[in-house]
Amino acid sequence: MAAATDFQLNKTEEIMEGFLCPVCLQDLTSIAQLQVHFEEKHSAEDKALLNSLKSIFSKARKLLNDSDTEDDAPCASKLPESKAGGAKIYSNIFSQNSVPPCLPNCNDPWNWQNTATVPQRSHTSLFKTIRSDRIDTYVAETNKLLLRLDKLLADAPSDPVKRKAQERELVPWVDDACVPLCPDCGRSFSALTRRRHHCRLCGAIMCNKCSIFMSMAFAKQLVAPVHVATLMSGSSAQGKSSPGHSRGNSGSRHVLDGSAGFSLRRSGSQGSLNSIASMMDQLTGEQHLRVCQHCHQRVCARDRAVQQRQHQPLLALLYRKLMTDRATLYRLLPQYRTMAASLWSGESVYNLSDACELRLKVLRLGDSINATAQKIKTLGPVEVQQSQLNDPENQPPLGPRQELLQKRIYQSAAAFLKTNVLGLDKLPDAEELQQLQTKRREQAARRLAEERKAAELAELRAEQALIKLRQRDAEVITTRNARDRSLNSSGSSAHERRALVHRPSPGASVGEEGWGGDADAHVVTATDDPVVQQMNIIRNYIKQAREACRYEEVSTLEKNLKELQVEYRRLNGTT
Amino acid sequence: MGAVGAIKSYIETMIRDSEPGYKIMLMDRETTAIVSLVMAMSEVMKQEVYMFEQVEQMSSGENMSYLKCVVFVRPTPENISLLCRELQQPRYGAYYIYFSNVVSKASVKQLAESDEQELVREVQEIYADYMALAPHIFTLNIPRPITGMRWASGCLQRSMQGLTSLVFSLSLLPDVRYQANSDLARQLADEIRMMITMEGAVVASSSTGNSSYGFAQYNNSYNNSSNGAIPSSVVIILDRRDDPITPLLHQWTYEAMVHQLLGVNGGRVSLADVPGIAEELKEVVMTPTQDEFYAKSMYLNYGEIGQTIKQLMEEYQGKLSKQQKVESIADMKHFVQNYPQFKQMSGTVSKHVTVVGELSRVVSARRLLQVSECQQELVCGTDHSPNLQRVHELVRDPGISAEDAAVLVMLYAIRHQTHANNDTRGLVSALRKRSVNDRYIKLVSAMLEYGGEAARQSTLFSSPLPQDVSAFKKLLFKGVKGVENVYTQHKPLVLETATQAVKGRLKESSYPFIGTAPQNAAARPQTVILFIIGGATYEESAAIHQLNCTLASPAGGTATPSARVLLGGTHILNTPAFLESVEAAVEGTTRTSHRL
Incomplete structure (x- = not known):
């Protein structure tokens, strides 16, 4: 109005x-x-x-x-x-x-508004279509190699001659006459100095220098995880268990028979092992399987992928913890800040104890972040040791870049703590709070009085001004004066209305937030008295609000509860 | 949205879309510059990107398969093949690939065929192929775009890519105009128009939020874009040769001075040559995006900046004395709480005090006030003989550096090229007598070749202001508003062009459209993008900033200004850089005249 x-x-x-x-x-x-x-x-x-x-x-x-x-x-x-x-x-x-x-400078370029989105174009689907076409053949190839490897290891006869026959039967060997030169190094073969050798996985021909000798242990490992991986994709419950662990556990599964059988044979006779290995390193006496470079690359890549899927470095676990802590802290901080500010200004919206509890929570989170970050920083050697337990050969040692990463994570966590936790506002103690609150009350009263006085004064002056005006234009004044009065009254009533709106209405706020409607909110002890029921409901609400860290509502609810209690006592007293 | 805002939102998109977890960012040399100009490293590190690597120097480094890799590179053939190699022997667990410009299907295919381990999660094309220095100014960092008066190899392509990416990032489909007398400008304008026609659908679809909004509609809306959803805009390609004066003048705004006297490179200023410099100040970051104080004071003039620095110092000292009074536990707590801000402030203070100190040292050592006054009289005055006399005096003065003397002669040569009593020869022989480096003497004729009367289409010296320059001397650097400062009388030509363009009054004969002129050619464009082949200067940037600030909002509201102007160049020039690019430009051309 x-x-x-x-x-x-x-x-x-x-x-x-x-x-x-x-x-x-x-x-x-x-x-x-x-x-x-x-x-x-x-x-x-x-x-x-x-x-x-x-x-x-x-x-x-x-x-x-x-x-x-x-x-x-x-x-x-x-x-x-x-x-x-x-x-x-x-x-x-x-x-x-x-x-x-x-x-x-309303058109200062620094004030130019950003539009919500910037145009971009995705090529991901095109990329994925092209890739999947290729990957299919690639995966099929790799799988073929692994199947052959599995068979080579599993059903190998002990006799060297029979073994060679079996190998040739499993993998068709390329005819010697077709390959005059080594396809990798391009040198010509001769009967004595550079003989032809066959890859045991694809049957291709290469010279001795160009062949790669896959160790038996590695070959075994290659075959075993394939099954473990397929198993794992079937039953995710096994997801976390290490390869060795699952191998020991599920020996009964037929897919693992191959590796189980293999280890049996190995302990059985050293001679048969010699024959399994088409070539034996004379110096160490270790067994090897001759393969070509391409096959080796493929199976290695496969191995790496499997390893990666299974290997969850400690760093990742710690980092995840760090980030969840950080997110929680970030969520709590603004809440705490408003509480602290409100308490310091002497308002009574929040409970001091709640604020203290929240502060403790924040500090504890800060400590936890700090501890995790410290652990990450010094993780280096631990990481290596741990991974060495899992597989001794393929894990590279801790490099300078990992060290840098760990250091950087620590630094940014420290910076985060410095800006967010170190400067955490203090809370007033109970006594101080009391003082603050009384001071605020006094101030409010004083301000109210001052305002009233100023209003009166201004009114007076306005009257005087009006009188001056009246002298100038007497006729108009009569109408104006009346209007002025009506204006004043309407203005003050508006003021009152605003004050009304300002008053918090706890019921509404609970309804708005929506969490009050949970089923267990209405678990009340059976009683006929509506006031008691009401009180119980409110108690439940308070509990929930505490859990949800809505301390503002806690205190309003508590106030409500107190009022209800007074009411209840009064009712009981009268009856 | 300005240039900086667009790049920033692209970076944020990249980081956000690559899912939470620790990340490494793999960039090339240019994209590193693009990112580092708008965001500090610490700012990016807050978003879980802890490490950075350059594609050109990818170490064979250890396998870090637990890291996610955000790739942000230009779609060059070299980068594609480097990426292919990386994907064949991957060191990271997942790849999110973002190209800074339009990427060809063939390149995508090449990458897809290398990704045998299925590690690539995203392949996106964004439009962030330019370096944003401030919302209204960008550069492409091509120091020598022209050799022998032609586009140097690859530079035309790069300029086109930079400009179209800017246009797309701002969601614009502009008309393209060019400076009529410049072949280089026409070529570039042609290329840009072609690219917009080919790839403009990106903007059309994103701005309407409807991918079926195809290209036919875009072509329709191209010519009457004021009706469509895309605001009307224009790109104007200019040639530095039309205004060779501005990069030769000494500058007096903070940003321009820093670049002119110390040199800014990728937002960094080297102070290593300053006598007695502290170790941590040998190289300082000077970008408005990362330094609030600099953002506020970059357009102040020399006199004002002194004042502002003094205030900053006083504020700092006030805090310092408070900080040093650490007696009680409460003081200590206070100290710890405020220490980060305090330390940051002390860094800012020491940086700017050092920079301004160095500027003032150079100004007095090279007697730049005198030089600048003479320069301004040359370009803004009209009388020949007093000009000649003054230039002669300064050229002979051993207190004036050889370079400054040579630049004065160049300015004179250009200014009074057609004057009947022109005495460039006399001045050049005076330079020889001073035994000035032969390079500068060659440059005088090179400059005439590059930016002489024959190379220009605009009237550079047409606005004679018959004012007695010396009358204003007393008002020197007082910062009195509305009074022309004697050292900053010169207004760059590009300001006039921009003003005309904003009003829709740019002559079609001087700045024709590529293709047919739109029907509403005289309409006021909402966005004007000026691009100077041969580089822009910070004086021009400051002028455009000023223009943007004064462009009135249509309804008095603050949300939608009537127009905005962006300025870009192949490079950001200072006098030494300009001289080098002129040398390269005239290299190998047969001199038509001007034997000196």
Whole structure:
């Protein structure tokens, strides 16, 4: 009702209504008061602004008066219109005078607004189509090699001659005559110095130098994890167990028969092993399987992929913990800050004990982050030892880059703690809190008194100003005076309304947040007394709010509960 | 949205889309520059990117399969093959590949065929192929785009890519105009228009949020874009040869001075030559995106910056005395709490105090006030004989450095090229007498070849301001608003061009459109992108910034300004860099005249 001015300072800011002072934004109840206030408080500040404002006031007044004189009787229904006219001029003058100082360069490139999205184009699906076409053949090839390897290891006859026959039967060997030169190094073969050899996996021919000797242990490992991996994809329950572990456990499964059988044979006879290995390193006496480079690369890549899927480095585990802690901390911090600020300003929205608890929680999280980060920083050797247990050959030693990574993780965690936890606001103790709260109450009372006094004073001055005006234009004044009064009353009633809205309404807030409707919220002890039921419900709510860290609601709910208790006692007393 | 904002949101998209977990970022030399100009490393590290690697120097390094790798590279053939090699022998657990510009299907195929272990999760194309220095200015870091008055190899392509990526990143489908007398400009404009026609669907689909919004509509909306969803905009290709004056003048705004006298390279300033410099100040970061104080003061002039630094010092000292009073436990706590901000501030203070100190040392050592005054009189005054006399005096003065003397002669040669009593020869022989390096003497004629009367289409010296320059001397650096400062009278030509373009009054004869002119050629474009072949200067950047600030908003609101202007160049010039690029430009051409 009292709205007269649309004062838009900034898009984001809330729109204030009323007769606002353009300089200090104080809400005044009438034009006259505003003018008086302005002359009194801001006369020294800006002559130009004052002048322009003055002219606006007179314009606005004229407008108001015009509309009033148009219709001789001060009719309430006419009022909003006239005010709207005034409002237009007001918003004009404000946009001219007070907006530019706030935003001196409204088109400063640094203020250019970002659009929400920047265009981009995805090639992922094209990429994946092309890749999957290729991968299919690749995977099929690899699988073929692994199957052959499995058979080579599993059903090998002990006799060297038979073995060779079996090998040739499993893998068709390329005819010697077809290959005059070693396909890898390009040198010609001869019967004595450079003999032809066959890859046991694909049957291709190469020279001795170009062949790779796969150790039996590795070959065994290659075959075993294939089954483990397929098993694991079938039953995710086994997901975490290490290859050796699952091998021991599930010996009964037929897929693992191969490896089980293999280890049996190995312990059986050294001679048969010699024959399994098509070539034996004379110096160490270790067994090897001759393969070509391409096959070796393929099976190795496969091995690596399997390893990667299974191997969960300690670093990853620690890091995940670090990040979840960080996220939790991040969630709690703003809550804590508002609580602390509220407590320090002497408000009684939050409970001190709740704040303390939250503070402790935050600090504990900080400690945990710090400890994890420290662990990550010094992880290096541990990581190597751990991985050495799993597989001794394929794990590279801790390199400088991993060290750097660990250091960087530590640094950024430390920086995070420094900015967020180290400077954590202190909480007042109980005594201080009491003092703060009484101080605030006193202050509020004082401010209220001051405001009342100022309002009276301004009213007085407004009267005087009006008297002056009256002398100038007696006829108009009569109508204005009446209007002024009505304005004052409507202004104050608006004030009251706002105050009403400000008061927190706990029921509504619980309903809004939605968590109050959980089933267990209504688990109340069977009692007929509605007040007792109500109290129990509220107790439940409090519990839930605590768990959800909504301390603001805890205290309002507690207040409610107390009121209910008083009520209940009163009722009981009367009955 | 400005250039910086666009690049930043691309970086954030990249990091966000690659899922949580520790990451490494694999970039090439240029994309590293693109990222480092808009974001500090610590800022990126906050988002879980802990390590950085350059594609060109990929170490055979250890396998770190637990790391996710965000790849951000230009889609060059070299980068593609390097990436292929990386994918064949992967060192990381997952790859998210982002190309900084349009990538060909063939390249995608090549990559896909290398990814035998199925480690690539994303292949995206984003449009961040330019270095954003501030929201309104960008560069492509091509120091010598022209040799023998033609595009140097690859530079035309690179300029086209940079500009189109800027246009796409801002979601624009602009008309393309070029400076009529420049072949280089026309070639570039042609290429840009072609690229926009071919790939513009990206913008069309993203801005309407509808992928079926195909190219037919785009072509329709191209010519009457003011009706469509895409705001009207124009790219204007300019040639440095039309204004060779601006890069020769001494500058007096903070940013321009730093570049002119110390040299900024990729947002970094080397202070290693400063006598008695502290170790941590040998190289300092000077980018407005990472230094709040610099962002606020980069366009202040020399006099104002002194004042501002003084204020900063006082503020700092106030805090310092508070910090040093650590007596009680409470003080200590306070100290610890405020230490990070304090330390940051002390870094800022020492940096800027050192930089400004060095600037003032150079200014007085090279007597730049005198030189600059003479320069301004040359380019803004009209009288020939006092100019000649003053230049003669300074050229003979041994207190003026050889380079400054040579630059004065060049300015004179260009300014009074057609004057009846032109005495460039006399000045050159005066330079010889001073035994100035032969390079500079050659440069005088090279400059005439590069930016003489014949090379220009605009009237560079048409606005004679018959004002007595010396009358303003007393107002020197007082920062009195509205009064022309004697050292900053010169207004760059590009400002005039930009102003005309914003008003929709740019002559079609001087700046024709590529293809047919749109029907609404006279309409005011909402975005004007100026690109100078041969490089832009910070003086021009400051002028465009000023122009942007004064462009009135249509309805008095602050949200939508009537227009914005962006400026870019193949490079950001200072005088030494400009001289080098001129040398390269005239190399191998037959001199038509100007034997000196």
